[in-house]
Amino acid sequence: MRQSISYFAFLFSFLLAPLQAQEIHLDSLDNFLEKVRQDFEVVGLSVGIVRNDTVIYAKGFGEREIGKSAAVSKETTFGIGSISKSFTVLTLGMLVEEGKIDWDDRVVDYLPYFELYDPYVSNNMTIRDLLTHRSGLPEVSGGSLWYHSDLDRVELIKGLKYLEPESGFREKPAYQNVMFVVASEIVKEVSGMSWDKFLQTRVLDPLKMDQTTSLAADREANNNLAQPHIWDEDFKKVAIVQEKGDNLAPGGFIYSSAKDMNNYMRLLLNRGVFQNDSLVGENILEEIFKPQFLYQISGKPFGNEFSSYGLGWWVTPHKGHKIIEHSGGIDGMSAQLFMIEDMNLGVVILTNVSKEPASFLIKAKLMEWIMDDPAFDFYQRGLEFRANRFDRLREEAANLKPKPNTRPSLSVQDYAGHYHDRMYGDISINQLQSGELELSFSRTPLFTGKLSHWHYDTFKIDWEDIRVPDGFLTFNFDSEMNITGFSLDQDNLLDVDFDELTILRKN
Structure with a gap:
């Protein structure tokens, strides 16, 4: 009516x-x-x-x-x-x-x-x-x-x-x-x-x-x-x-x-x-x-x-x-x-x-x-x-700072592994020869980026492609400190909302 x-x-x-x-x-x-x-x-x-x-x-x-x-x-x-x-x-x-x-x-x-x-x-x-x-x-x-x-x-x-x-x-x-x-x-x-x-x-x-x-x-x-x-x-x-x-x-x-x-x-x-x-x-x-x-x-x-x-x-x-x-x-x-x-x-x-x-x-x-x-x-x-x-973007970038004096809960290699979202499919975190971690989405080569420690169990993502703004990845744990998956804090791209993904670690 x-x-x-x-x-x-x-x-x-x-x-x-x-x-x-x-x-x-x-x-x-x-x-x-x-x-x-x-x-x-x-x-x-x-x-x-x-x-x-x-x-x-x-x-x-x-x-x-x-x-x-x-x-x-x-x-x-x-x-x-x-x-x-x-x-x-x-x-x-x-x-x-x-x-x-x-x-x-x-x-x-x-x-x-x-x-x-x-x-x-x-x-x-x-x-x-x-x-x-x-x-x-x-x-x-x-x-x-x-x-x-x-x-x-x-x-x-x-x-x-x-x-x-x-x-x-x-x-x-x-x-x-x-x-x-x-x-x-x-x-x-x-x-x-x-x-x-x-x-x-x-x-x-x-x-x-x-x-x-x-x-x-x-x-x-x-x-x-x-x-x-x-x-x-x-x-x-x-x-x-x-x-x-x-x-x-x-x-x-x-x-x-x-x-x-x-x-x-x-x-x-x-x-x-x-x-x-x-x-x-x-x-x-x-x-x-x-x-x-x-x-x-x-x-x-x-x-x-x-x-x-x-x-x-x-x-x-x-x-x-x-x-x-x-x-x-x-x-x-x-x-x-x-x-x-x-x-x-x-x-x-x-x-x-x-x-x-x-x-x-x-x-x-x-x-x-x-x-x-x-x-x-x-x-x-x-x-x-x-x-x-x-001006606003420059100010936001200047004010973005990690919490001081923090360290990750695990050693770097322990974060590497195979992850999965039931809609998207496989997502990997690999440790490179340099010791750095690299995030890569299996069906989307553009979504590849280096991870650097930011604070606690959050890592900054430096995406390889210039069109993807830097974001953050935070690892999630169960009560025994086993990694269960990770969440992305990422500015939305062209009609892409990463919040629709639930990324879990594969056994």
Whole structure:
């Protein structure tokens, strides 16, 4: 009942408010984008804008890789992160239109091996549930399974049964990635082809999205590829090697360009038609863009009490306009896409840096211009946030000190051994010839790091890869001082929460 009332309130606000807006200042946009690039040390970015089924803007700025001369163009490919989810929804919508599936079909009817912690949820979760973040699991559950791991999509899905829920099924939203991987396997099961091939033949090829791919091998073969960038320990931008990401492509690892994404937005805004070719029915898109579950994207002015999640999209009414949007982020990449349905207007913003507010501030400035609303002016706050963040991180690092005059309970070699988490698998601590301890996760080479004593039975982790911030490992004991396992005190990575692991020593 609450959802029905909210939905009608959404429609009421949308229908009665005046439809007024200003034009985008295209003559000022180039200068603004270059200013953002300089102010926030954005290595490269690309922006595309469509209106009334016409491309009105598509440009690149900066470099594909820091310190190199290769320029970003409208054809340069970037990671679009979680905007990938909308492509998975679209492939499912095509099967719904063909009568091969229904949004409210049970997942287990297509994937009998699908299992969650609660048998009731396993047996009753529907395709619609997969796409609306209402499984009851904690935020971004399963990140330790897919992040830089060699697990394939089916192996990833089979590990989900060990994730314990934190709320009731369909009780409240909590953002997920892995459920979109489950959804993609339904496409594979029903269509008889991989999700990647279905996406390519049914979506990307007809839309002439020639620079877009869900496969790492194709991405890396592209000679116009933006490289991801992160901060090093001195807060300087450095390029990194992007992870393969194929196992999470349906939820977060499509790569695309501003030029290609313009075609995608034209399809979505033109009721499923692209260049007179109907790829998906208008009724399917209406369902996709319909509020399914109350889920506030952020505070005002970007979100409000009527903000909801559709199927793979956030939907918000704002002063008579229906805003459809999603952001995306992977290591070293950040993206924003928003569409204003009644204006037939869409914007995509792609950058090859992460942990910077640049893509958000570009979105905010465009919203300020479009809505003629200074409430969207966040630029100065963005600059202050960035400066304060650096100061805070430096202060936190300076204040982080071990307790003095402590020693470990055991000799170093006694901590070495084989450990295990029932969801993830094997994790080892080995003593190297140097005498140091080394932590390594069997399915994730990126999670390898040296251990040095910090205090008591806590060791500091110096991870080998720069994208993983230093963390801490504390050994746990039983009453007879036998090691039972260890716990990780680690800042969350990109959608990875180490608290979901219960790591025990193997006998």
